[in-house]
């Protein structure tokens with residue numbers, strides 16, 4: 001018997017999830033015998049539902065929500081013995097993981113691709129005892145994302161994060177950083193550290209253009225200077241996908257990282273505030289199997 005679980009967050013993005021739910025249910029019923037709907041009420045629910053789906057040997061888990069819901073569901077699936085196929089209906093503001101996997105951002109279209117049952121394996125990041133799919137960030141600009149209000153997100157979309165990030169540049173202070181990676185150690189002062197698993201970070205699909213969802217690597221950018229003239233030159237590079245070519249940026253690829261600072265610095269994990277430094281991060285290679293459009297299926 002084939003079973004699917006829908007994890008739906010009614011509060012995500014523009015709150016369309018409950019309107020789309022009947023269609024998602026109907027489509028999953030065309031290729032499953034049983035479809036269970038689990039509605040989240042609070043933080044932690046999506047992770048608990050997803051973990052339960054693994055234990056109950058579900059074939060499919062579908063996340064209907066934003067990146068926060070995807071992150072929680074992935075935390076429930078990661079390192080479980082049986083991991084159902086994972087579907088994403090992107091209903092958040094940014095939807096980085098969907099962007100990276102070429103899942104249609106139009107949610108009705110994203111539902112229509114499910115019955116093709118085409119999958120791509122994706123890496124999952126592990127930071128200390130937690131999991132992430134998109135990005136780790138440290139620095140004032142990263143912390144600025146917590147100031148983005150729901151209202152700003154609804155009005156501006158991903159640009160809301162950019163606007164808050166720019167404001168944070170005004171009270172910039174560098175912090176000391178020590179990073180052990182596959183090929184050695186980097187030590188110095190930085191304004192921002194970004195470790196990306198996928199090309200799309202904060203809705204900028206060209207931030208880490210060479211990052212593939214299944215390359216087994218973290219793509220690390222250390223921004224060492226944000227004096228005004230240099231920073232102005234960062235933006236064209238950011239938009240062209242050439243950030244690592246800027247002289248004030250150090251770029252490292254690594255399958256694992258140990259990061260510490262002599263200061264107390266918060267770590268932003270997939271857009272949410274996590275525990276402060278230090279951290280150890282690694283990649284669980286090709287760990288989950290995600291529904292993708294038929295033309296994006298694994299080329300094996």
Ligand SMILES: Nc1ncnc2c1ncn2[C@@H]1O[C@H](COP(=O)(O)OP(=O)(O)OP(=O)(O)O)[C@@H](O)[C@H]1O
Pocket residue numbers: 009010011012013014040041042043044065066067068069070072091092093094095153271
């Ligand atoms: N019924 C609910 N009402 C309010 N908040 C909820 C509910 N269910 C879950 N949540 C919270 O919503 C968070 C996830 O939101 P999600 O990221 O899916 O949407 P979003 O914030 O609109 O998207 P984005 O992160 O792209 O802006 C969860 O971490 C959880 O704390």
